[in-house]
Amino acid sequence: MKKHTTLILVGIIVVLAAGLIGVLIYLKNQPPQTRGFQPLVEIAAQEPDSSKWGVNFPNEYATLLLTATNKTDTTYGGSSGFSNLERDPRQVILFAGYGFGRDYNDERGHMNSLIDVRATKRVNEQTPGTCYSCKSADNPSLWNEMGMVEYDRMPFSELGKRIEQPNGCANCHETGTMRLIVTNPALEEALVAQGKDWRTFSRQEMRTVVCANCHVEYYFAGEGKYLTFPWADGTRIENIIAYYDALSFSDWKYPDTDTAMLKAQHPEYEFYTAASTHYNAGVSCADCHMPYVRDGAMKFSSHDVKSPLLEPELACGQCHTDVDYAIGRVKTIQDEIYKTKLATEDAIIDAITAIQAAVKVSDVDPVLLEEARTLHRHAQMRWDFISAENSMGFHNPEEALRILADAINLARQAQMKAAQAAHAPSLLNIGVYDGMHPKPVPAP
Numbered sequence: 018m019k020k021h022t023t024l025i026l027v028g029i030i031v032v033l034a035a036g037l038i039g040v041l042i043y044l045k046n047q048p049p050q051t052r053g054f055q056p057l058v059e060i061a062a063q064e065p066d067s068s069k070w071g072v073n074f075p076n077e078y079a080t081l082l083l084t085a086t087n088k089t090d091t092t093y094g095g096s097s098g099f100s101n102l103e104r105d106p107r108q109v110i111l112f113a114g115y116g117f118g119r120d121y122n123d124e125r126g127h128m129n130s131l132i133d134v135r136a137t138k139r140v141n142e143q144t145p146g147t148c149y150s151c152k153s154a155d156n157p158s159l160w161n162e163m164g165m166v167e168y169d170r171m172p173f174s175e176l177g178k179r180i181e182q183p184n185g186c187a188n189c190h191e192t193g194t195m196r197l198i199v200t201n202p203a204l205e206e207a208l209v210a211q212g213k214d215w216r217t218f219s220r221q222e223m224r225t226v227v228c229a230n231c232h233v234e235y236y237f238a239g240e241g242k243y244l245t246f247p248w249a250d251g252t253r254i255e256n257i258i259a260y261y262d263a264l265s266f267s268d269w270k271y272p273d274t275d276t277a278m279l280k281a282q283h284p285e286y287e288f289y290t291a292a293s294t295h296y297n298a299g300v301s302c303a304d305c306h307m308p309y310v311r312d313g314a315m316k317f318s319s320h321d322v323k324s325p326l327l328e329p330e331l332a333c334g335q336c337h338t339d340v341d342y343a344i345g346r347v348k349t350i351q352d353e354i355y356k357t358k359l360a361t362e363d364a365i366i367d368a369i370t371a372i373q374a375a376v377k378v379s380d381v382d383p384v385l386l387e388e389a390r391t392l393h394r395h396a397q398m399r400w401d402f403i404s405a406e407n408s409m410g411f412h413n414p415e416e417a418l419r420i421l422a423d424a425i426n427l428a429r430q431a432q433m434k435a436a437q438a439a440h441a442p443s444l445l446n447i448g449v450y451d452g453m454h455p456k457p458v459p460a461p
């Protein structure tokens with residue numbers, strides 16, 4: 018009896034072992050798992066038309082299309098394209114004499130990029146072609162064909178004849194491999210200037226760097242309006258201001274004070290990567306803005322890029338078990354930063370008012386006056402770095418408060434210098450914004 022039981026047991030073990038080996042050999046000989054569909058059609062290199070890529074990748078394409086019609090707003094962000102100037106009329110004063118003081122709307126979804134850049138009243142006869150650089154999937158093939166020097170040199174209206182597509186697949190992916198790539202030559206050059214080669218970056222790093230093709234601070238260098246990221250000295254706000262100061266670069270002159278001003282663009286990448294908690298933890302832009310979603314058994318990245326607050330279970334729930342707590346923290350952080358941002362605006366407006374008055378004083382001290390101007394320039398660029406960044410501080414709360422604290426300090430110093438320059442303590446009046454409710458000035 019005993020012998021029989023042993024034999025049966027050995028038999029069972031042998032059969033199970035053989036089965037396991039069979040399964041392992043079968044698995045080993047399976048083709049490597051590919052995510053997404055097997056290509057149905059060949060896509061030309063740098064194909065501008067996303068609908069052609071969509072044949073192979075219908076889920077990614079269908080979700081990209083959703084960005085065209087997103088309209089929902091959150092407390093501070095969202096997709097309706099509301100007017101920043103109507104929401105916060107202080108900005109009409111802060112951008113006086115400049116296009117942003119006339120027309121400045123919140124950003125919308127990726128598929129609107131072309132419509133919106135063509136609609137803004139900031140575009141005029143002098144606008145260079147460079148303004149199309151982060152607005153179209155035609156760019157990678159145009160840069161390839163004519164080079165960025167030629168592209169940037171063309172007037173906006175002239176270049177526009179060759180541009181038909183809004184942002185799409187070709188801005189982020191290489192055809193064939195579908196890997197994420199740097200498509201904007203200005204990003205390639207800015208990374209090289211820092212001794213970095215994106216081709217050596219990990220996949221997780223590329224899930225952030227691919228957004229830096231567009232979501233960055235930039236300026237147009239020289240007569241040719243050559244698209245340049247001011248990163249040669251680093252990507253912190255202090256590095257960026259030092260870079261512009263060394264070039265004596267300015268975006269516009271502030272009216273009646275003659276201050277050489279700087280305008281921040283949309284420095285999400287620089288702000289997020291400045292040692293934020295999430296960045297230090299290895300979290301990427303795509304983790305929050307392009308969460309995985311399911312189509313039956315298929316998992317794919319949502320290309321419906323928008324505010325993560327509109328779908329926090331997907332965007333935050335992959336890592337945070339208590340999503341309500343996480344969202345509550347966002348509200349606390351954003352409310353705090355918004356309040357501090359408005360206090361900074363009040364301080365800068367007090368400084369501007371004082372400098373405008375000092376300029377008119379006949380025996381004003383020119384050296385102190387110039388110091389006041391420089392302080393205003395530096396304060397306002399710091400404020401704008403946080404204001405133009407689109408997360409109301411959430412991407413890096415500590416950095417936002419640090420920068421705004423510096424901005425308030427510099428703005429108050431600017432006001433004091435102006436009062437000193439004009440020998441006029443009355444210029445130390447604070448809270449002059451109260452009672453002024455400027456409306457956006459219509460385009461000329």
Ligand code: HEC
Nearest residue numbers: 091094095228232285286289295301302305324326407408
């Ligand atoms: C940890 C999650 C997280 C990461 C990582 C992250 N974001 Fe965000 N992002 C948010 C949240 C939350 C908001 C605020 C949305 C709001 O106020 O409606 C936001 C706002 C934005 C907005 C404005 C959206 C709107 O509706 O106005 C943009 C643009 C943006 N992020 C781009 C980026 C880029 C580019 C990166 C990487 C450099 C990045 N984000 C990294 C969570 C994240």
Ligand code: HEC
Nearest residue numbers: 052053067070071074077078081185186189224303317318
């Ligand atoms: C704004 C940049 C961007 C654009 C535009 C874009 N993608 Fe992606 N795509 C990504 C990112 C980021 C990922 C995640 C890649 C990873 O995890 O390695 C991704 C992933 C993918 C994947 C891998 C499978 C998946 O869903 O994770 C496919 C396939 C894909 N995209 C197709 C497309 C197609 C087709 C288009 C145009 C209709 C497109 N993408 C437009 C950024 C973009």
Ligand code: HEC
Nearest residue numbers: 095096124125126129130133151188228230231302306323
């Ligand atoms: C080719 C340039 C380009 C790239 C690459 C790009 N964006 Fe954008 N993004 C834009 C532009 C331009 C807008 C504003 C479009 C408008 O207002 O019409 C925008 C808008 C957004 C918004 C606001 C959407 C809304 O509904 O308000 C978010 C969020 C965003 N981008 C996140 C990202 C993230 C995350 C990445 C990287 C995965 C990325 N973007 C890559 C150019 C780009």
Ligand code: HEC
Nearest residue numbers: 294295298300304305325332333335336337343344346347
């Ligand atoms: C890919 C994973 C991941 C995603 C997605 C993610 N987080 Fe986080 N989050 C982290 C990690 C990791 C930390 C750091 C935890 C720590 O150090 O204790 C963190 C920290 C935080 C903190 C605390 C930061 C602080 O300094 O107080 C908040 C608040 C937060 N996340 C909110 C969010 C929100 C809101 C979203 C969605 C928009 C989100 N997170 C998406 C991984 C993630």
